[in-house]
Amino acid sequence: MVFRCALIGAGIQRSRSPALHEGEARAQGLDLRYRLIDLDELSVGVEALPQLLGEAVREGCCGLNVTFPCKQAIVPLLHAVSEEARAIGAVNTVVIVGGKLTGHNTDGSGWAWGLQRALPGADLSRVVLLGAGGAGSACAEAVLRLGARGLVIVDRDPDRATQLASRLSEFFPERKCNAEQDIRRAMEGASGLIHATPTGMAKMPGMPLPEALLRPGLWVSEVVYVPLETELLRNAKHAGCRIMDGGHMTVGQAIGAFRLFTGREAAADRMEKHFRSMDQK
Numbered sequence: 532m533v534f535r536c537a538l539i540g541a542g543i544q545r546s547r548s549p550a551l552h553e554g555e556a557r558a559q560g561l562d563l564r565y566r567l568i569d570l571d572e573l574s575v576g577v578e579a580l581p582q583l584l585g586e587a588v589r590e591g592c593c594g595l596n597v598t599f600p601c602k603q604a605i606v607p608l609l610h611a612v613s614e615e616a617r618a619i620g621a622v623n624t625v626v627i628v629g630g631k632l633t634g635h636n637t638d639g640s641g642w643a644w645g646l647q648r649a650l651p652g653a654d655l656s657r658v659v660l661l662g663a664g665g666a667g668s669a670c671a672e673a674v675l676r677l678g679a680r681g682l683v684i685v686d687r688d689p690d691r692a693t694q695l696a697s698r699l700s701e702f703f704p705e706r707k708c709n710a711e712q713d714i715r716r717a718m719e720g721a722s723g724l725i726h727a728t729p730t731g732m733a734k735m736p737g738m739p740l741p742e743a744l745l746r747p748g749l750w751v752s753e754v755v756y757v758p759l760e761t762e763l764l765r766n767a768k769h770a771g772c773r774i775m776d777g778g779h780m781t782v783g784q785a786i787g788a789f790r791l792f793t794g795r796e797a798a799a800d801r802m803e804k805h806f807r808s809m810d811q812k
Contacts, residue, residue, distance in 0.1 A: 534563040535591055536792055539583060539605075540598035541570040542734055545757045547809055548596055551785045554805050555797045563793065570601075577604040584608060588630050594792040595625040599729060602665025609634040618702050619672045620695070621665035624788045637787030638669030638780065642725075643677055644799075645779025646752060653750050653773070654722035655679040661714070661739055662686060663695040666754045667727030670780075671699055671708075674725065681707040683717045687728075714740050723750040731761035738762050747771035756781045782806050 534556065538548050549565040556563030568583055570576060577600055584605075587595055597605055602621040606612060609625065612634040616622045622634035646653060658679045660671050663686035675682060682699070686692035692710035699708045711717040718724070718740070730739040732755050740763075745751070751767040756777030764774050782803045789797040 532562065534561060534593050534793055536563060536565045536594045536596070537568050537587060537592055538565070538596040538598065539568045539570070539580070539601055541576075541600055542732075543567050543569050543598060544572070545733065546598075547756070547781060547806060548785065550809060551782070551802060551806060552789060552792070555789055555802050556793065558798070558801060559793075559795055561793060561795070577601055580605055580608055584625075584632060588627060588632070592627055594627060594788070596788055597623050597625060599665065606634060608632070615639065615672070618698075619665075619668045620698060621668050623665065623669070623784060624791055626791050635787075635791055636669055637784040637791070638666055639673035639676070640787050641783025641785070642670045642752070642754070642780040643673040644783035644786065645775060646674075646677070648783075649775040649779045650750050650752070650773055656722045657681040657683070657720055658723045658725060659683045659685065659714075659717050659721045660725045660727060662727035662754075663688070663692045664727065666780075667725070668695055670725045670727055670752070670754065671695060672702070675699060675703045675706050675708065679706065682709075683721070684708070684710045685712070685714050685717050686710075715744065718744045721749060723752065725752045725754075726763055727754045729755070731755045731758075731763055733757050736762065738766065742766045742770070745770035745772055749773075750775070752780075753777045754780055778803075778806055 552565045610631045616634050616636040619636050623638045624635040626633045684692040696708045696710045729735050750773040752775040754777045786797045
């Protein structure tokens with residue numbers, strides 16, 4: 532049996548997903564073939580998703596990973612969505628069976644796996660989330676599920692931050708979850724920062740917030756993994772923060788996606804070792 536998988540997103544030529552999935556499959560004696568469907572390379576946007584999904588079904592794909600900017604746009608195009616993905620409001624993994632597409636989200640569980648691995652005992656008393664898109668929504672749901680008592684959401688689109696805070700408050704009524712437009716006010720008394728915007732990616736270098744807001748005692752989690760050490764992580768380390776690079780979430784979500792695609796459990800340590808052995812420049 533051949534497992535045919537793909538990743539849909541923009542600017543994904545440096546993605547590690549093909550190597551991670553194909554490498555783990557080989558180690559388990561499986562034939563898995565994983566390709567990239569890059570919107571930038573095709574010169575299209577999210578409006579092309581219906582056509583791309585139809586092609587994936589016709590080609591016999593068993594599953595798709597989904598990344599920026601498609602995680603939320605793809606939801607209305609699916610036949611079913613898991614409860615976790617519905618709570619998050621975004622999909623990063625699609626399973627295809629008999630032409631039917633079911634959306635899941637392994638970003639949240641992947642991020643939680645990474646946090647517990649990289650930052651055991653992290654203080655979750657007041658967490659700031661920067662970025663309320665697909666990845667940010669998943670991290671928000673995950674950190675609340677892990678027990679965060681307070682979550683402050685900051686996004687360049689205030690309405691998106693407010694909508695996410697409102698949706699999460701319905702699922703976690705016992706937790707304090709609110710939106711804030713001013714990053715400086717949001718960071719006052721914060722115990723941790725989750726950065727979930729594209730800033731810092733190879734094609735979008737820079738800092739997502741003023742360096743002066745980083746301080747000892749604060750932990751910083753990054754979702755960007757190309758490059759693995761972003762400017763944010765470099766400055767956070769210099770400021771004395773505990774840090775979690777984007778590779779942890781990448782491996783964690785891949786473990787979940789591999790299970791959905793193949794029905795097999797990935798060897799977490801082997802997959803992470805494989806990821807860390809790749810050229811991250």
